[in-house]
Amino acid sequence: EWTTATFIEEAVREVRARVGDKRVLLALSGGVDSSTLAFLLHRAIGDQLTCMFIDQGFMRKNEPERLVKLFKEQFAIPVVYVDASERFIARLQGVSDPEHKRKIIGDEFIQVFESESQRLGPFDYLAQGTLYPDIIESAGENIDPKTGERVAVKIKSHHNVGGLPENLRFKLIEPLRRLFKDEVRQVGRNLGVPDEIVQRQPFPGPGLAIRVLGELTRDKVEILREADFILRQEVNRSGRYNDYWQSFAVLLPVKSVGVMGDRRTYAYAVALRFVTSEDGMTADWARVPYDLLEQISNRIVNEVPGVNRVVYDITSKPPGTIEWE
């Protein structure tokens, strides 16, 4: 019979046997899979594990700091924080096509990953929070024909990343590969991963970069970060965070007229996106209580300079997508 306790015990034993005294690299994303993996590996091999967090500058307000602090201070798991935000936004100047934005972010991620793994290495293994559904999706794609072992061809925390170059094809450690998402959550809880991570809504690898529609500027990213922060605060306060598959804000590349006091304003519009879903493949727009929408709208318009209008997205998937890009 499968229990989280026996799973953890066996996974720890397996990882120790496989790794021996070698070193393992893990790219943390802040999500439940990579965080649970970090806790599991830390239990198994202690400081033979190096956790790295690459900040591309498109995370939510306070999240990178909070993650690093949580791991370091509360759990004594050190995390190497890599601030790469300047180079990502610089590379994205003049780019507005969504897929092109993703490609640039993915390529840049690989470059930072490569130089950092060389700086911190050498490493024998790369740990990834691959789950059972990920394996099925990528069946056969990453078996080394010589050894029959699975090798890293992609970085999971960022599913837009293309193939890894030859020199980065570490051997893979994937202790979660037989689990489904709800099982990972149970394992995470059992290992002491905090609820705020275990219950976290999915957040795309490219982050806020695909929620500022069209071309990015530092100002626009900052405006969205503030609007998103207010939305999250209000959703948390309402006690409804877990009712939604995802809930977030999108900055539209549209200005419209408003009035504030006795002044006319001409500023950006923000769209609110709340959906319910089982797996992200299909989704329904959520019937969010008017009070909550009102609270979020009032606060965004009053507290975020540069925004004077808030709209609500009532499109389901299909035919819409969850994200706007």
Ligand code: XMP
């Ligand atoms: P869509 O917008 O296609 O999103 O309905 C389905 C799910 O995938 C997430 N998503 C992404 N995740 N990189 C990611 O890591 C991406 O480029 C990306 N695009 C969409 C989205 O948040 C939703 O959960």
